[in-house]
Amino acid sequence: MTAETIIAGDIRINARWLIPIEPEAAVLEHQAVIIQGSRIAAVVPMAEADCQYRTRETVDLPNHVVMPGLINVHGHAAMSLFRGLADDLPLMTWLNDHIWPAEGAFVSEQFIADGTQLAMAEMLRTGTTTFSDMYFFPEIAAQIARDTGMRAQISFPLLDFPTVWGSGPDDYLSKGEALITAWEGDDFIIPAIGPHAPYTVSDDPLKRAVSLSGRTGAPIQIHLHETAFEVQEAIEKHGQRPVARMADLGVLTPNTQCVHMTQIDDSDLDALQASGAHVVHCPESNLKLASGLCPAQQLLDAGVNVAVGTDGAASNNDLDMFGELRTAAMMAKVVADDASAVSAHRALRMATLNGARAIGRAHDLGSLTSGKLADIIAVDLSDPFLQPVYDPASHLVYSNHGRAVSHSWIHGVPQLQEGRLTRIDVADLMLRVQGWQERIQRHKAQ
Numbered sequence: 001m002t003a004e005t006i007i008a009g010d011i012r013i014n015a016r017w018l019i020p021i022e023p024e025a026a027v028l029e030h031q032a033v034i035i036q037g038s039r040i041a042a043v044v045p046m047a048e049a050d051c052q053y054r055t056r057e058t059v060d061l062p063n064h065v066v067m068p069g070l071i072n073v074h075g076h077a078a079m080s081l082f083r084g085l086a087d088d089l090p091l092m093t094w095l096n097d098h099i100w101p102a103e104g105a106f107v108s109e110q111f112i113a114d115g116t117q118l119a120m121a122e123m124l125r126t127g128t129t130t131f132s133d134m135y136f137f138p139e140i141a142a143q144i145a146r147d148t149g150m151r152a153q154i155s156f157p158l159l160d161f162p163t164v165w166g167s168g169p170d171d172y173l174s175k176g177e178a179l180i181t182a183w184e185g186d187d188f189i190i191p192a193i194g195p196h197a198p199y200t201v202s203d204d205p206l207k208r209a210v211s212l213s214g215r216t217g218a219p220i221q222i223h224l225h226e227t228a229f230e231v232q233e234a235i236e237k238h239g240q241r242p243v244a245r246m247a248d249l250g251v252l253t254p255n256t257q258c259v260h261m262t263q264i265d266d267s268d269l270d271a272l273q274a275s276g277a278h279v280v281h282c283p284e285s286n287l288k289l290a291s292g293l294c295p296a297q298q299l300l301d302a303g304v305n306v307a308v309g310t311d312g313a314a315s316n317n318d319l320d321m322f323g324e325l326r327t328a329a330m331m332a333k334v335v336a337d338d339a340s341a342v343s344a345h346r347a348l349r350m351a352t353l354n355g356a357r358a359i360g361r362a363h364d365l366g367s368l369t370s371g372k373l374a375d376i377i378a379v380d381l382s383d384p385f386l387q388p389v390y391d392p393a394s395h396l397v398y399s400n401h402g403r404a405v406s407h408s409w410i411h412g413v414p415q416l417q418e419g420r421l422t423r424i425d426v427a428d429l430m431l432r433v434q435g436w437q438e439r440i441q442r443h444k445a446q
């Protein structure tokens with residue numbers, strides 16, 4: 001090999017194990033990932049990299065698994081400030097009697113800035129590189145994510161009634177369209193439309209959301225079939241199951257993400273299949289609110305793309321996607337009555353490539369493939385709780401929790417180095433969080 005054939009790169013990551021997600025279920029050993037700018041230039045055996053590449057930086061990860069960053073496809077980031085505020089309640093009591101009053105009292109631009117940063121600190125620390133948010137003041141959440149260099153789908157809320165962010169559907173939709181225009185074409189921020197749920201948004205605003213999505217290409221994300229109560233109430237009010245109503249209104253398309261889907265009959269499955277809409281499975285929130293069980297393996301078998309989300313930290317109560325994967329894999333086995341349902345490799349794919357497909361970014365994200373964006377994480381398996389190692393994929397899903405994540409890069413930029421966040425001042429953030437805790441606690445005690 002002559003000097004002319006040496007290729008320059010920015011960062012070389014030397015990985016003991018590499019799970020690229022594509023090809024499916026591959027576990028490679030002693031691989032080098034070469035990053036050039038914001039993209040993956042190559043994934044090659046280390047010996048080959050020695051001959052072919054010179055980079056300005058090398059990161060040796062001799063006890064680590066390297067894989068694509070996780071994609072958390074559903075959450076309400078700033079609700080991290082409400083973590084542990086109201087537990088052990090079913091969805092509608094939790095929302096009506098606790099969360100919506102608290103949001104009315106506390107949510108402001110500053111709340112969103114601090115709460116979103118708290119959520120990002122937790123997500124980055126536990127391996128998420130892209131998150132999806134559906135919450136108030138989305139323009140603030142988008143800016144905070146962009147300033148930190150985290151990739152995010154930011155959905156603006158759409159409801160029939162006024163909230164801290166809008167006076168009603170007209171206001172939500174005009175502010176939302178401005179959000180879409182402001183972030184169109186951005187590398188990091190994907191603006192999206194977030195009709196809250198079939199029981200809070202009536203037909204006319206839903207049709208306008210569909211038209212806005214068609215005109216702009218913005219994805220739609222909606223809570224759908226979260227509980228049996230939601231389905232029953234909809235049959236009484238509309239004479240239809242919510243999925244059928246959404247299909248009739250044109251809401252279900254390949255650019256739509258249906259969050260929860262714990263109640264699925266044959267007609268729902270047909271509608272999901274026919275539409276190409278995605279399902280976002282949030283098993284821990286569904287368990288904690290006793291909402292129901294999403295049949296993830298049945299959906300996958302039917303060809304429906306199933307991604308994973310944590311939901312907000314007030315109903316989970318963490319944003320650790322590795323924990324979520326463990327729960328998803330365990331739950332799937334019981335729901336399918338089949339221990340082979342949602343294997344470790346399948347779970348990892350759901351949290352990466354399936355997530356990328358759901359947000360319309362599979363061409364750029366979700367696997368370690370040359371040409372894709374360099375959104376990469378490393379998990380350190382050297383701790384006793386992850387030893388010995390026969391199968392790293394098994395450990396990532398069944399033994400790990402997100403705190404073993406040691407490194408991450410987003411767009412080729414380091415975000416986590418040996419467990420330390422590089423772009424968030426955690427000490428300063430903790431002071432602001434403490435301030436919110438005191439204010440919310442005082443209000444609770446009144």
Ligand SMILES: CSC[C@H]1O[C@@H](n2cnc3c(O)ncnc32)[C@H](O)[C@@H]1O
Nearest residue numbers: 076099134135136157158196223312
């Ligand atoms: C339209 S902004 C988001 C809105 O949704 C509320 N919320 C949080 N978690 C859930 C859930 O699991 N189901 C339904 N609604 C949820 C959040 O508190 C905001 O008000």
Ligand SMILES: [Zn+2]
Nearest residue numbers: 075223311312
């Ligand atoms: Zn939610």
